[in-house]
Amino acid sequence: MEMDSSLRIFDELERTFPGPADYSEGHFSYYNRSARPAVAAIRARLGEMFSRYPVEHQAELRARFRSGDDRGFDSAFFELLLHELLLRLRCTVEVHPPVTSGDGKVPDFLAAPEDGEPFYVEAIVASALSDNEAARQSIMNVVYDQINKIESRNFFITISTIEGIGQRQPSGKRIRRFLETRLAALDPDRVAQDYTEGAADLPEWLYEEDKLKIEFGVVPKSTQARMKQGARSLGKLATEVKWGSDASSLRDAISRKAGRYGDLGHPYVIAINSTSKWGVEHTDVMEALFGTESFYLDRETLKEMRMVRNPDGALNTRRGATYTRVSAVLIAFGAYPASIANVVVKLYHNPWAKYLYSGPLCQLEQEVPVGDNMKRTPGISLGDLFGLNRDWPGD
Template structure:
């Protein structure tokens, strides 16, 4: 097995701009050590032929790729813990492509499982966010103990800016700053980004220069990204002649189960109707704009079901898995070997209780830590 982690040498909280893998790899925290240990155990049960490729993705400094690899590893481990036999990256379907897993549950029909991560971020925006992270990390590493900085920004840098010029100007501003000058601001711009900095005197020395951040507010679009990821996979493998399940991990911290229901079954709506007593009221329904239903009726019927979860990472395993079946699937999923939560009704977002992923993994807490 390829080496996964190096020697831990970082004993501070995660810095701005530090990738998830870099922090996990370098952190001396006990929580990080336990995650590294669990990762090794999970990988030991992953097929050897595909192990090195997955390790390479886990080691990625791109957080989306890193979390995507961990999502696949966690799903594989949960299936193994539930007594399934799992084959990885087999050529299947009429399109002769390779989905993630072919799952053989005990006493149930085999099915294909594809794991996807819904980041809500385009490749271009991921680059811009990486540029911003590099700016924030450079600021956070300025050796300054007298002030704590409050940062506010609008937009994202279009390209990789000159950090040397920014840090030089910011340090000069901090050195010339008068105590209790709360009204003074440092302003800096580059193509696509406007940055504003306010310095507040520290009551005691600290290790981090950035004390608080206020990014530009963005619209919640989790359901659209979930829908896009499922649609992308719906016909990717052609006819598989067996149930096809898409597992989606939304990395949007504001996403919840209602986003999955809206994405798959259609947006919630209230239609006026005449009640039994002759008065008018409203009945809950869903619009024909979901992945499973459109104006022409059922669609994407090759998808038998979707397993959904939000922000599932090796650090956060307290979430349960949510299962939404396609009512008109070409190959219906009769049984799922995972103890997933299902909606009480299709027209609201109440869910039946299910165990956390940590429990499915046999852990005693919500993470390996």
């Protein structure tokens, strides 16, 4: 079958929308319609990368970009990013190479360096959000968009607390009427004076619908903001409390992919894009791979604290070293289309790997086993490898 090499991720059309994305808007929808120069630069870069993706696999990747599901967009983007990374490291890349696992599953990539051993790469996105949390976020995104439809010339609307988000979408029209009625009763000059003087009793309203409770407030707009056409009404949102670390989502991602294909006979690298909205840290990765930290007081000195790893990591359990077919884990610390120039990408080696990895990914920043410890070694950044300035894609 002859493949169409003219496929494009984004549509060719005249774009006039200059604003930010709606809260409930999908990634593809916004990138496809935005007229902002920065978004145009992103579209152009992704288009260039897509043109180098194997023609016979472009249709499937494009469909995920355009599916309307942000999870599909995110996974397609990360696979495209990895493919481009491998090309720029002078690898020949095969997409979905056949393997002998027998169940029809295939890894994402087989990369063959100019010199050295071929290696497999499997991609996965870890968001740290459960399905229920993602559903609740989607519900509130629709609410936020409804609030932004309110014409509030004098005030930003703030949200201090949200409780009892259920599975049913609350009435956006009812919330708008609730807020519009209360905003109309305010004296803008009086509220602005109270705000300037630091008054503690600024207007607050509790909205209730079924079990849902939202506490709203207002902040007076500056003179400049009042004159701005099309400005959004929604200001500060409720701060979400993060319990624990992101190590569990990373550990789960590794476990899902570690034994998926059996013994591949070559190094196997799992690449994870951590898109946690709280931001993943190096300590989260170390706990996910090698176990959580415990500290013990030295019995002799009773002063020095000693850190040990509990056997609850993906690669280190109570049974000892596990998933030894995983050679290394490549972590992207929040890779998005707009962050390619600045995202940190680091390679964590598995000290117990059956097939040790020493290929071109070692040009990136690494964590290398030295004795019983891991040692950081610097490397080239993704931005430099892709030839992007730090301020790309601009404002």
